[in-house]
Amino acid sequence: MGWKVTVCAFVVAICGLNASGQVINDPENVTASIGDDVNLEWTFDANGEARLFEVWKKVPSTALASRSGGNTGPLQYFDQNQNGGNRKFSVIGAATLFVRDVQKEDNGPYQLSITFGNGVDLTSTAYLIVNYPPSIDGITASPSSTVREGSSLTLMCNADGNPDPAVRWTRQNGALGKAATIDANSGNLVFPNITLADKGIYTCTVENIIKGDPQAASKDISINVLKSTATSLYPAPRSGVGRLQACMYVMCLLLSIFLAGPRQS
Template sequence: MIRYVRHFIAVIFAVCAPPRAQGAGGLREEPQFVTARAGESVILRCNVVHPLTAHPPPYVVEWFKFGVPIPIFIKFGFYPPHVDPEYAGRATLHDKASLRIDQARSQDQGWYECKVLMLEQQYDTFHNGSWVHLTVNAPPTFTETPPQYLEVKEGSSVTLTCTAFGNPKPTVTWLREGEFLGGTPKYQMNDGSLTISSIGREDRGSYTCRATSIQGEAVHSTRLLVQGNGVSSAPGCHVPGVCPRCLASR
């Protein structure tokens, strides 16, 4: 028991190394590659190969994620598992040593290592497990968007920023009143941002950013209001936001 406690403390502070070939004396499968969609459940497979004996020894199942210094999941016998807070309520043991992750997230993507450690003295050098790479595909979502209504002065410039996240990385394009905008001195697009220079009354209207990938799309629209000679393009509405006269001017 003392030996197990000492070993348990040692593995808690062990650092997970990058994927590497297994040396002599160990049994490892070839790395696996698994793909899941955000929000779905996924199983990372890990086999337990017992020594040829009538009474298989007790063992500890550990799952590491590359880049995280301590195991994200540890299970021994009938004791409750130790689960990293990032996986709490989502990670459970499947079969003997496989890891089930529910509600997969984009940040779950990466390399995972399974280790199955036999605890009895005579099986000290008996190790098995596997490496698994998890890819989590996610539809585009916006992490930053301009306001729904934006009021600017005639002759000024404005930058509308749409920042999108997803896997694979989405492409952001801009439309004005449903027509795609190309890069011109008037309209400059850079990494999801649209800059409009020398704004005139003719520039008022609806601007839409669209983030697309093979996983789907996300759309956000902003209505640009233009002030000229101290008078708003929507008379009586001088504060950016929603108001009856602004809505009437759409």
């Protein structure tokens, strides 16, 4: 019976060591603006175990740095980590990743992985949120910026920015048409049944706030509305002579119907 207790105690000790002996704590999300320098600070509990190998990367696959042998081990930085002579990413102290001169493309998750002396591998993720002013790549008109009256038309403002910018539509030299609506979710300007009066130049303005200061960008698009091609059964003549001829044609048509009389069954 005693040997069973010894074996169970050994198994519990091994499992406990691998399951909870080492811990890496996820950092708080870090928010920065263009040009800032920031630290992604990981903390961990090695529980007395040596750190055999550490690697920092930008998820999903961009390796930034690695180190063997803990704090005193040599750091290896990778080629994509160079930035005009000033290292873009640096490892400081036990596990802090320093990011210099933050740019839009630095936004995203970063990962630290540690292999401990007992063979346990642990990974933790930190998120760098980069705020940047809005911009507009262009305005898309669907189906086209030239449509016929009565058609549907949607204007889409292709904007970028973080935080997500608010979208506002205005019209030069006039208010938006009564039928025009702004989709609350997409920010698109929608004309379900466009009229000749909706022709004009429209401006998309996008806005967000960076460090308490409003930021904005705008772009214009010209919309042309063509008159409908639908015609009546008897189109209106363009001259007095033509109107007289049309009247005579109608009168003759009615007279022929009257003289023909009802059909014999």
